[in-house]
Amino acid sequence: MSETFSSEFKAAVAFYAFTAWEFIVKWAKWYWKRYARETLCFLCGFLLAIIVLRSGQTKQIAAMEQRLIEAQQTAETEKEPTPGQLWSQQNQLTENLARVLQGVDRYDLSKAQKLAYLQVLNNRANPNIQYDIMKGTDDLDSVLQVPQQFEGFRYGEGYYTKSNFEIAEEFLAGDMNYLNSDRYFWARISDGTFVAMDAYDGSGSNQKVN
Numbered sequence: 001m002s003e004t005f006s007s008e009f010k011a012a013v014a015f016y017a018f019t020a021w022e023f024i025v026k027w028a029k030w031y032w033k034r035y036a037r038e039t040l041c042f043l044c045g046f047l048l049a050i051i052v053l054r055s056g057q058t059k060q061i062a063a064m065e066q067r068l069i070e071a072q073q074t075a076e077t078e079k080e081p082t083p084g085q086l087w088s089q090q091n092q093l094t095e096n097l098a099r100v101l102q103g104v105d106r107y108d109l110s111k112a113q114k115l116a117y118l119q120v121l122n123n124r125a126n127p128n129i130q131y132d133i134m135k136g137t138d139d140l141d142s143v144l145q146v147p148q149q150f151e152g153f154r155y156g157e158g159y160y161t162k163s164n165f166e167i168a169e170e171f172l173a174g175d176m177n178y179l180n181s182d183r184y185f186w187a188r189i190s191d192g193t194f195v196a197m198d199a200y201d202g203s204g205s206n207q208k209v210n
Helices: 002-078 083-103 111-123 140-144 162-173
Strands: 186-190 193-197 206-209
Touching (some): 083 140, 083 162, 111 206
């Protein structure tokens, strides 16, 4: 009895399953025949929407990455120089000052006179100075870059002695005030004589340094 029931049950299940599948296939054919165009449009639109959304997300991510890179570059630019960078900049300035001293070495100046000469150079690092050739020189390095100022000197070129380098180092490490005035912009040097002047023709206040 149970075996007969089991066989009939299986046959019924198979029949209904086949009938359902046949119905689904017929319905699918009918739907596709009637709504094929709309279905294709829907699928294409759906895929296009996904592509657009993914593309927009990619652009947003790329824009965010670019902003992060720019922010990092700005931070790198604005941060304080490292000690190594400071040493490098200071060393270049010291070398150029030593080259300036090398250019006047033939006058056999004393150490005090050389320090005073460097003071004259430093006095020219004044944004309010009236001489046309010195306009825009607001630091010592920019003063040195103005051409044809100092005898036998070209910015960043030429040799120098160890003693002149050490004098330049001492000047930069000190208070840079060996003339007790920031108004001496000129110097007259001849035969071991050094005179600091506040006027090009020497008609103003002068200070002799031995």
